Amino acid sequence: MFITIDDHTMEGITIFYCLILSLPLIFMLSHHGRKKGAMKLPPGPPTLLFVAKFVVLGRSVFQIGPILRGLHARHGPIISIWLVRTFVFVADRRLAHSILIKSNGNFDDRPPSTEMMHLFFPHTISTSPYGAYWRLVRRNLHAQALHPSRLRLFAPARQRACDAILGSLRDDASRVIAVRPLLGRCLFEVLVCMSLGARLGQEVLDELQEMHQQIFHAITSFPVFSIFPALTKRLLRKRWATHVALNERRNEVLLPLIRAPRGGENPSCYADSLLELRVAEEGSRPLTDAEMVTLCSEFMTAAVDTTMSLIEWIMAELVNHPDVQAKVYQEVREKPELNEDDLCGMPYLKAVVLEGTRLHPGAHLIIPHGVKNDAEIGGYMVPKGSEVNFLVADFGLDETVWTAAREFRPERFLDGDDLDITGSREIKMAPFGAGRRMCPGYTLAIMHAEYFVGSLVREFEWLPPSPAEATVDMTEDLASIIAMKHPLRARIIPRA
Numbered sequence: 001m002f003i004t005i006d007d008h009t010m011e012g013i014t015i016f017y018c019l020i021l022s023l024p025l026i027f028m029l030s031h032h033g034r035k036k037g038a039m040k041l042p043p044g045p046p047t048l049l050f051v052a053k054f055v056v057l058g059r060s061v062f063q064i065g066p067i068l069r070g071l072h073a074r075h076g077p078i079i080s081i082w083l084v085r086t087f088v089f090v091a092d093r094r095l096a097h098s099i100l101i102k103s104n105g106n107f108d109d110r111p112p113s114t115e116m117m118h119l120f121f122p123h124t125i126s127t128s129p130y131g132a133y134w135r136l137v138r139r140n141l142h143a144q145a146l147h148p149s150r151l152r153l154f155a156p157a158r159q160r161a162c163d164a165i166l167g168s169l170r171d172d173a174s175r176v177i178a179v180r181p182l183l184g185r186c187l188f189e190v191l192v193c194m195s196l197g198a199r200l201g202q203e204v205l206d207e208l209q210e211m212h213q214q215i216f217h218a219i220t221s222f223p224v225f226s227i228f229p230a231l232t233k234r235l236l237r238k239r240w241a242t243h244v245a246l247n248e249r250r251n252e253v254l255l256p257l258i259r260a261p262r263g264g265e266n267p268s269c270y271a272d273s274l275l276e277l278r279v280a281e282e283g284s285r286p287l288t289d290a291e292m293v294t295l296c297s298e299f300m301t302a303a304v305d306t307t308m309s310l311i312e313w314i315m316a317e318l319v320n321h322p323d324v325q326a327k328v329y330q331e332v333r334e335k336p337e338l339n340e341d342d343l344c345g346m347p348y349l350k351a352v353v354l355e356g357t358r359l360h361p362g363a364h365l366i367i368p369h370g371v372k373n374d375a376e377i378g379g380y381m382v383p384k385g386s387e388v389n390f391l392v393a394d395f396g397l398d399e400t401v402w403t404a405a406r407e408f409r410p411e412r413f414l415d416g417d418d419l420d421i422t423g424s425r426e427i428k429m430a431p432f433g434a435g436r437r438m439c440p441g442y443t444l445a446i447m448h449a450e451y452f453v454g455s456l457v458r459e460f461e462w463l464p465p466s467p468a469e470a471t472v473d474m475t476e477d478l479a480s481i482i483a484m485k486h487p488l489r490a491r492i493i494p495r496a
């Protein structure tokens, strides 16, 4: 008789045995690591206790947020855990400001990538170490694809996508709808167009979207292949082979699209800028195929789910706060047709979007930062090579800065001083990070959120799904980015 073990169970067994096998090693190394305690590392729990808690309580790296909150409550705003290297966690916005803004680049590196990131995103902006290549590709994204003049050229693509959503919703008007799949598809189409220039056929778009969803899932699930990679890749060889095949297929599909002749009516796109880029420090070489594929892929992966989730949260808040929704409608109805130039004259809509980013940042932690040289943070020593993480989700909930911090009150962004979202003066919230590594796409994300939220409210009134479900369930799903656990369902009524 054969017993078949599914892949999920096999993963569980593999993690369990890898941890059992590594216990003596963790104990030995953590003991060695804590010896650096003479240098006064930030306080923290014993490594074994932390590992056990992490494995018992959650298997997604994103579920670490609640575990960390408990540890900060016990040990203070800066803690460290030793797991082969020192992991530092910062929960205080002032400390974060001194690290991210005032430390002159010492914390702007990235720690080594997980196996999965190394497979799918080896040459991207987000994974590159602080240095010449990172500067080059980041500056290119900023000055080319995300330059306001370039963004404007893609207004027709945005309008097409928006018309498509509104059209589908009109067909379903007065029924209960789920907006997430429509939003995901329309943002994906816009980002593909900005990235690759041309309008692609539905079949190619379907395949690209499916692949990007699978990649997103792979990089945000438990990093099992980072535990003894040589062993786990053998034990879970079918799973690893699936990832390798997915990566190869992505390269096969994307590369010809990047290299395809464009021109004519199509505005110059991100791929065009990558084809023209030269790495001066390496004899002015052009980018390799692998670099171009992963950079284009990063553009789509970084922008779609994060922005979609933000818009969905904001729409959910508007269903729960009809008074706020009415004020947004008041503002957007003034215009015969909403376009991007109108957005700068809509302070209330902007306030709604900012309040959405404050209450619903994409993740508990931003991407980890690496430390180039030994440094002191908050009176503790943080050794070179450590990984520093910031609990940004809590910065926007600090009651010393935000009155009734857990309530959705967009007015707070109308009354006070202008918020400096880059955090260069002071970090009050940091949904996009801060400093040199801050999200380069934040203006695009905010513009998309304003444009789509404004358009959705202009066309429809958004109501709870039924009298029995009078408010939307705002529970967070911690499986990857902080998305709504139960995707928004709402009843929509066309505006007269």
Ligand code: HEM
Pocket: 125, 126, 127, 138, 298, 299, 302, 303, 304, 306, 307, 310, 361, 362, 363, 365, 366, 367, 368, 431, 432, 433, 434, 436, 437, 438, 439, 440, 441, 442, 444, 445
């Ligand atoms: C609501 C939407 C978004 C959120 C919440 C978000 C959030 C973030 C955060 C927290 C970081 C890490 C910052 C750090 O390490 O200090 C980041 C990095 C990054 N984001 Fe975004 N992002 C969003 C949209 C976008 C968009 C639209 C793009 C591009 C089109 C983008 C591209 C990137 C890139 C390339 C990085 C890496 C930056 C670096 O390492 O230098 N993001 N994002």
